[in-house]
Amino acid sequence: MRDQLKGMQTRLREIAAAFLERPDALCFIGWEMTPDEKETRPFFARKPRQVKRLVWNEMCHPNPASYLPGLRGSEGMIGVAVKGCDARALRELIRANQIERKNLFVLGIPCAGLVDPNTGAIASRCSECQYPVDLDYDETLGPMETPDLTVERSAPDLDAMSLQQRRAFWKQELDKCIRCDACRKICYGCYCPECIFEMSDPKWATNRGDLADKIFYHAVRAYHLAGRCVGCDECARACPMGVRLDLLNRSLRDHAKEMFSFDGAGITDEKPLLRTFSTEDPDPFFGGDK
Ligand code: SF4
Ligand code: SF4
Ligand code: SF4
Structure with missing residues (x-):
């Protein structure tokens, strides 16, 4: 090798x-x-x-x-x-x-x-x-084939948790964040010339360490990356506090698959997830019943 x-x-x-x-x-x-x-x-x-x-x-x-x-x-x-x-x-x-x-x-x-x-x-x-x-x-440098690897990802079973348990898990996890922004800086998909977290007017979130601001930061980033995250885990690797961003990203990806049959960023030529619209959408906003 x-x-x-x-x-x-x-x-x-x-x-x-x-x-x-x-x-x-x-x-x-x-x-x-x-x-x-x-x-x-x-x-x-x-x-x-x-x-x-x-x-x-x-x-x-x-x-x-x-x-x-x-x-x-x-x-x-x-x-x-x-x-x-x-x-x-x-x-x-x-x-x-x-x-x-x-x-x-x-x-x-x-x-x-x-x-x-x-x-x-x-x-x-x-x-x-x-x-x-x-x-x-x-x-x-040779045939670009997907390697056949079996790797265990150590992770709590979030699906087996109740909503309250999941909420407690994420509060504890995201509270470790020190808002250094390394996860944002390293991510290929965070390329907006002006990120909303760098704006001073309006100031969308502070870096003071409030849990609500941390949750807001991570929720916004996760949704901005929904359907674009390629699962490279670079954000989790860059994090000095060991926040399980890999689990957050995977959760978004699994929901995109389950709810919209979206197969993953960069794999197919499907339209980007957040740039599509369907009248069959189950959301009540569009007339659905979920
Ligand atoms: S996920 Fe990326 S780093 Fe891992 S085997 Fe595939 S190409 Fe290589
Ligand atoms: S795992 Fe997703 S969110 Fe994290 S750096 Fe890679 S593309 Fe960005
Ligand atoms: S890299 Fe870690 S500590 Fe820094 S902002 Fe991202 S989650 Fe927070």
């Missing part, structure tokens, strides 16, 4: 260097090791000589596609390396006109699962890995 990853990393560097030789190339976004060598972080290579810093290994958690909206309007082609879950986010960004496909060079990285640096086990996000079947890659 190690040799295979090393071989892929060598090829990744070769492809990135060839891309950066192009006169119209702006940068190539991938991963580099952090100074302590324990994790990776995003790396923007701008010159062919910098590609030696690019890595591919089981710690490549960050999503390089999440930096694309910030480069919108830049002159030149952007190269980006994506594993399967990143590719789903990329597909959503293109569909939402956050970046134009014609300005990208997309390198698909076949991924066999990442490792959680805290446990050494396969990362729980990989238990639900689903590749987009038809993202149009410019090059890949």
